[in-house]
Amino acid sequence: MSSALHGPGLWYLTRATGLVTLLLLTLSVLLGMLNAGRFRSERWPRFLTQGLHANVSLLVLAFLALHVGSTVLDTYTSISLAAAFVPLASSYQPYWLSLGTVALDLLVALAVSSLLRGRLGHRAWRRVHWLAYACWPAAVAHGLGIGTDRTATWVVGLTLGCVLAVGGAAAWRVAGIGAGAR
C-alpha cells in the first residue's frame, strides 16, 4: 500500500458517504412506504413516488459503493473487501461492522430482485422486498455503533430525524391497513 492511501482523506470520504447513504436510504424507505400506502394527490402521481423510489435506491447503491470502497482502500483500519460482504469477517469492531455488512447484503438482494422482477413474478418479488424492513434498521444501528461522528450532536440529530420519519411513516401505514386500505 502506498502512503498516499494513508491519511485523513479516505477517512473523511468514508464518514461523509456513510452519512449520505443513510439519508438516501431513509428517503428510499419513506418513498417505498408511501408507494405501498398508495399515496396520491393532485400534483403527486403514483408513478412519481415509484420512479423516485427506484432512482433514489440506485443512488444509495452508488454512495454505498463509495463508502465501502473508501473503507477498504484505507489502510488505517485493515478492513478487507470480503469483510464488506461477509459478516464477522473483520477484526475491526466485528459486530458493528457486520450490521453494515448485513445491510449491504440485503440491499443487494433488494436491488437484484427488483431488477429481475419480471422473471421472478410478483409474489416472489414481494416476499424478498419485505427484507427492506430489516435492512434499514441494520444500517442505522451500524452508523450509531461504528460511525466516527456518532457522538456529534448534529449527527445524532440527523439520525433521530431519520428514525422519527420512518416511524411516522410506519404509523401512517399501520393506520391505513387498519382502516381497510388494500
Added chain:
Amino acid sequence: MTGAATGLVRFQPPRLLAGLSYQRPADLAAHERCYGPPPRATPRLIDVVDASGLTGRGGAGFPTGRKMRSVATRRGRKVVVANGAEGEPASSKDRLLLTRLPHLVLDGIVLAAGAIGADDAYLCVHEDEADLLASLDVAVAERRDPLRVRVAGIPGRYVSSEQSAIVQYLNGGPGKPTYSPPRPHERGVRGLPTLVNNVETLAHLALIARRGDRWFRSAGLPAAPGSMLATVSGAVCRPGVYEVELGTPLGAALSQAGGPAERLSAVLVGGYFGAWLPAQVAWPLPLTHAGLKGAGGALGAGVIVALPESSCLIAETARVVRYLAGEGAGQCGPCLFGLPALADAMSDLAFHGGRGRVLGQLSALLPLVERRGACRHPDGVTQLVRSALRTAADDARRHDEAGPCHGTRRAPLLPVPDYEALQEDA
C-alpha cells in the same frame, strides 16, 4: 315450426332416461339389465364420438370428440374429471343422473378414460351433498372397472363449477378460476393433461360406446344430433327433467312438462347465465345452441324456466343477480365491485322504483362489468340482465318511472339458495 319443418325424426323413446326408476334401487344389476354391459374402451371410441357429433352438455357445447382427442394426443399420463357439481340452481339434470342412473355416468367416465389413456378419474359433486357422496361411493364400490373412479366433493360457489376452478381445487388450490394457461387439456390435475366433461356428456358417451355413432345421430338434427336433458320449471304443470331430441321446439318441451300452468310472458333459457326471451318468440325456437343463440338466447345446460304474466321478470332477475353477485370468487375488481353495483341497481328498479335514473345507471354499469373478469361469471350476469331489460323493456321503463308492479309481490319463482338472507322486497 312443426316436426316436419325442422326435419326431426318422430319422437324417440327415452335413451338416457330409459332405465330411470324411482322404485328400483339404482344398482349395477338394474343398470346392466336395462342398457347392457359396457364394451371395452379403446382409442377407436374417440373416432366414434367424433362421428356422433356429441357436444358438451355442461353449457359450452364444445365437440366432445375433439376435446377427447386434444387430451389423448398428449404424451404421458392423463386424468379424467367428471363435473357433476351442477352449480346452476335451476338445473337438476346432473343430480337426477347421479342419484338415479349413476352407473351410466360411471360407465362414461371409465370408457372416456380408457379411450384417452387416462389412469386416474374423478367424479366431482358439491361438497355439501353428503347423501349424494355416500350413494356414489356405494355405486363405485359395486363396480369392477380397471380404474377406480374417485368421488370428490368440491366447494359450493357457482364459479367453483367452472372448468379451471375444478382442476385448481383438485390440485389443492382454493377452487377459483385462473387467468391464463395452462389449460386443463395441457396441464390440469397434478400437471397432467386432463379431460373435463359434464356428467350428462359422459352418460351419452356410455350409450354411444354401446350403440354407435349412427344410432346417436338417428335422433336430433344433422347439425345438432342426439338427445339432451332439459330441466323445465316455473309455471308448467309438471316441472322436472325431461329428455328431448336436440332441435325439438321449445314449446314442445314445455308441453312435455304438462304445458303452461298460466299464461306465460317470458321464458328463461340456458340458466342463470342464459337469457330471457318473450314467450311467443321462444315457443317455436329449436332447442339447439345455434337456434337459441340466433334469437338472442342460449341453450346452456338445458335450463328452461317458464315465467307467467303474473310474475315480474325484473324482480326475478334482481333476486338472481343479487345471488350471483355473492357467488363470485372475489379475485377481480370489476366483478367484485361491479356485480353488487348491478344488484343494487336491479333491486332499486325492481322493488323501489328507479326515479327515472336506474336504467341509465344500468346501461353505464354493464360495459364496465362484462369481459373484465378472469372467468365468465360477470359475463353471464350481464347477459342475463341485458336480456331481461330487452325482453321486459316496457316493464323496465314503467318500473323506472312509476315504481314496482304487482308482480313483485308474487312469491319468487326462480330458485335462489339462502333466499331468506336476501329478502329485500319485504
Added chain:
Amino acid sequence: MRLRVNPIACTGHGLCAELLPEMIDLDPWGYPVLTPEDGQVPRMLAGHARRAVDACPTLALLADSAASTVAAFPGGGDGRGHSR
C-alpha cells in the same frame, strides 16, 4: 403490440392510467379499462405502453408482441370455457 390486463393480479394501483392515459382509464372502482378493448397499441405510444407495463406494481399489465396470438382452446374458445 397488444396490451391486456390480468384481472386477478390487478389490485387497482392505477399507475398504468397515469402513464398511458391515451389508452387506459380507471373505472369507478379504480380498475383499468382499455381503449380500444383489444388493447392494440398505436406505434407512437409503444414506448409509453412499455413504460406502463414496467410500472405496474403487481405485474398485472401485460404486453403481447404482434406475432403472438392466443390460440383457440377447446371448451369455450378463449380459455374461459364453462363446463357445468
